[in-house]
Amino acid sequence: MDRIELELYLNNVLETARFKDYCPNGLQVEGRRKIEKIATGVTASLAFLEAAQEWGADAVLVHHGYFWRNEAPQITGRKYQRLKLLLANDISLFAYHLPLDDHPLYGNNAQLGAKLGLIADSRFGDNNIGWLSTSPMPMSLNHFSAQVEQTLGRTPLVLGDPDQELRRIAWCTGAAQGYFDAAIEAGADVYLTGEISEQIMHISAESGVAFIAAGHHATERYGVQSLGTHLSETFNLEHLFIDIHNPV
Ligand SMILES: [Zn+2]
Numbered sequence: 001m002d003r004i005e006l007e008l009y010l011n012n013v014l015e016t017a018r019f020k021d022y023c024p025n026g027l028q029v030e031g032r033r034k035i036e037k038i039a040t041g042v043t044a045s046l047a048f049l050e051a052a053q054e055w056g057a058d059a060v061l062v063h064h065g066y067f068w069r070n071e072a073p074q075i076t077g078r079k080y081q082r083l084k085l086l087l088a089n090d091i092s093l094f095a096y097h098l099p100l101d102d103h104p105l106y107g108n109n110a111q112l113g114a115k116l117g118l119i120a121d122s123r124f125g126d127n128n129i130g131w132l133s134t135s136p137m138p139m140s141l142n143h144f145s146a147q148v149e150q151t152l153g154r155t156p157l158v159l160g161d162p163d164q165e166l167r168r169i170a171w172c173t174g175a176a177q178g179y180f181d182a183a184i185e186a187g188a189d190v191y192l193t194g195e196i197s198e199q200i201m202h203i204s205a206e207s208g209v210a211f212i213a214a215g216h217h218a219t220e221r222y223g224v225q226s227l228g229t230h231l232s233e234t235f236n237l238e239h240l241f242i243d244i245h246n247p248v
Helices: 003-013 046-055 077-088 098-102 108-115 141-152 177-185 199-207 222-234
Strands: 026-029 037-043 059-064 092-095 122-124 130-140 157-159 165-171 190-193 210-213 238-241
Touching: 003 026, 003 059, 003 092, 026 077, 037 046, 037 222, 046 059, 046 077, 059 222, 098 108, 098 222, 108 130, 108 165, 108 222, 122 177, 130 141, 130 177, 141 165, 141 190, 141 210, 157 199, 177 190, 177 199, 199 210, 222 238
Parallel strands: 037 059, 037 238, 059 092, 165 190, 190 210
Antiparallel strands: 026 092, 122 130, 130 165, 157 210
16 A cells, blocks of 8 residues: 555544644654555554564554654654664654544544443543443442453552442543543543552542543553554555553
């Protein structure tokens, strides 16, 4: 597939123009024009790039790319090593941040919800970033956190009474602990995200709303993976999702 066609397709599907983001969305580093093999991953770390290059990727597609707002502009050190690997091997880097959290089908929140069997009935927070589902049958926090653990293959950090009944489940992947108050205001009984901060414990205790930190990486594995699968089914592309272990 032609790189320019792929970029147009991705920008269109993910509606990149709609988002004000902390990084550029789309093609971040230009590589060869003809793309046959595309590797996807959560973060364009050096370990990920090395694995992608070994597999023979012509392009990589990630959720966490480069050139974040307020980042030092110099191309030195670790940044140099990463860019050198891409440029020396003529590999393109596509990165989609908020558009990939948000997408109703291939997004991180949509895919995590599907994995957990949750059907969203409303959204909350800035840009409607958070998702909310009302279960027809209440379930205990203990039961839900066990389901999260089994689905993600990682033990989550859980705050709340294990026996408390959940009806309204809110979630937002990644480092979205800052939306806990918005989830509470939206009527959630539990809020699931990737990361946690110290003050969350007190907010949870004082509001009575349970909190689950299931891992930033673990909760954001599914969006980019489903998008890669979609590309391989739609175009003549070979796709590989490369999961670089990250306990955070
Ligand atoms: Zn993230």
